[in-house]
Amino acid sequence: MNHTNMTCKEVYDLVMAYLDNELPPDERAEFENHLYKCCPSCGAYLASYQETVRLARQAGRSVSQDDVPPKLLQAILANAPRDGHKS
């Protein structure tokens, strides 16, 4: 496989910075050159990284945040300072 000066390891290390638009222009150009002209495998890595983040977020949304036991809320509030009694 014909690689540029940037290695796969360097590309893997920079994936998040690339997706967050935090790479300086010359480094971004080298990153994209590696991905799109030299190493499709790293392009696949980038896509799978994004897929992982998407699935993690989707899984997080699947967890209901409404299933808080009423007893827990009552127990927490029982410890709250009351009117006129500052914490």
Added chain:
Amino acid sequence: MPRSQPNDTGKPDITPIEPTASVAPAPADERAFVAALRRGEAAAYEKLVHETTPRLLAIARRMLPNEDDAQDAVQEGFLAAFKGLPSFDGNSRLSTWLHRIVVNACLMKLRSKRRRPERSIEEILPKFREDGHAWEPGSAWQSPTKGLEEKELSARMLEAIDNLPENYRIVLVLRDIQGLDTAETGVIVGLSENAVKTRLHRARQALRELIDARAANSGNDGGHS
């Protein structure tokens, strides 16, 4: 579908991965709210507890495998917060401060118990040859989505997240699951923003390995190399 799809130029469309939510009310409202808490107004405490407990419990549940421990950590966190409210300096958002207290309560609980042995992050991360090229092509990875219903897929993802080393799991939970930004996450876990970014990236990389469908099909939890 992956977010990077080839377009006419042959390059994937790249969308920056942004935090998904803000957890705090506007600062101006917050000052008044904190003042109400300090006056001991019951309504303010009701609002605080009802609005923040779901999120805090969701974090505790990802950090602690036992439901009772998760609820205890949230309760202990609130208790500490109520006691500490007079010393809350307002340098961070109230919600960030509360998150930090509950995360610390979770960590104390984790460390007080005999934990299952954790795999090191290095063991999970992608491997490279001496010349810096990957041992295996990125295209070999298989998404876990195939053949799984959404509910099963989410359960598989959460199980994989639970298998990340603790220091990486908490950062991924706060950033990618709870949608907090890098700065807030740093305040909560006591890391610089750069350290949060490094840890998040490695957590995502490790999670990618753990959810590789090839690992599930071969009966292990991602230890392929």
